[in-house]
Amino acid sequence: MSGSYYSVQNLFPFIGSSKNTNGVITLSPVTLTATASDNRTQIDVDGGQQVMLYIRYITGAAETNNILQMTVDYSPDSTNFYQEVTEESSTTLITEYQATRQFTGAAAATTYSFRVPLPIADIRKLRIAFAESGVVTNFGSVSVLAVVSGQ
Numbered sequence: 324m325s326g327s328y329y330s331v332q333n334l335f336p337f338i339g340s341s342k343n344t345n346g347v348i349t350l351s352p353v354t355l356t357a358t359a360s361d362n363r364t365q366i367d368v369d370g371g372q373q374v375m376l377y378i379r380y381i382t383g384a385a386e387t388n389n390i391l392q393m394t395v396d397y398s399p400d401s402t403n404f405y406q407e408v409t410e411e412s413s414t415t416l417i418t419e420y421q422a423t424r425q426f427t428g429a430a431a432a433t434t435y436s437f438r439v440p441l442p443i444a445d446i447r448k449l450r451i452a453f454a455e456s457g458v459v460t461n462f463g464s465v466s467v468l469a470v471v472s473g474q
Contacts (some may be wrong), residue, residue, distance in 0.1 A: 329372065329472035337376070338364055338453065339466035352381055352464035355455035359394050362465065363452035368443045369403075371471040376439040376451070383461030384427035390456045392463065394422040394440060398448040428463060443471075 336342050339353040353362055366376060379460050380391045396404035407424040428435055443449055 331448045331473045333471050337467040337469040337470045350466040352466045354464050359452035359454040365448050365450035367393040368449045368471050371473040372444045372470045373440045373472045374443050375470040377468040380435045380465045381468045384432045386431050386461050389428050391426045395454045396450040397446045399446050401447045
């Protein structure tokens with residue numbers, strides 16, 4: 324087989340999920356808040372090349388157009404963390420911005436499931452935090468699984 328592939332793929336419960344001794348995954352969504360540090364965790368990804376996040380976001384009852392916010396931090400040394408960036412370029416200038424990924428939940432009490440790839444070949448630890456904005460009275464919830472892939 325030509326090309327590259329990931330011979331190692333490990334599934335980890337990340338936030339709002341667990342795995343029993345038989346390897347069965349259970350999703351137990353955690354309630355979001357407006358503060359990202361309330362729902363933040365990290366995993367060791369040393370030796371991996373890519374992480375695939377499987378995110379299940381459930382909007383709160385009677386809430387529409389709320390926004391799930393995800394902040395990704397990378398650590399090359401397991402101590403110091405660096406926030407993901409995005410950039411905007413013009414003809415002669417590239418401007419870097421600290422990135423926060425956003426997902427809008429348009430309908431109330433609705434489940435949204437999506438997959439997010441993250442490159443990790445140069446890091447040891449990955450830390451991700453979730454918050455929700457636009458909430459009037461009922462915060463939503465989130466569950467996250469992570470698949471760390473490598474060779």
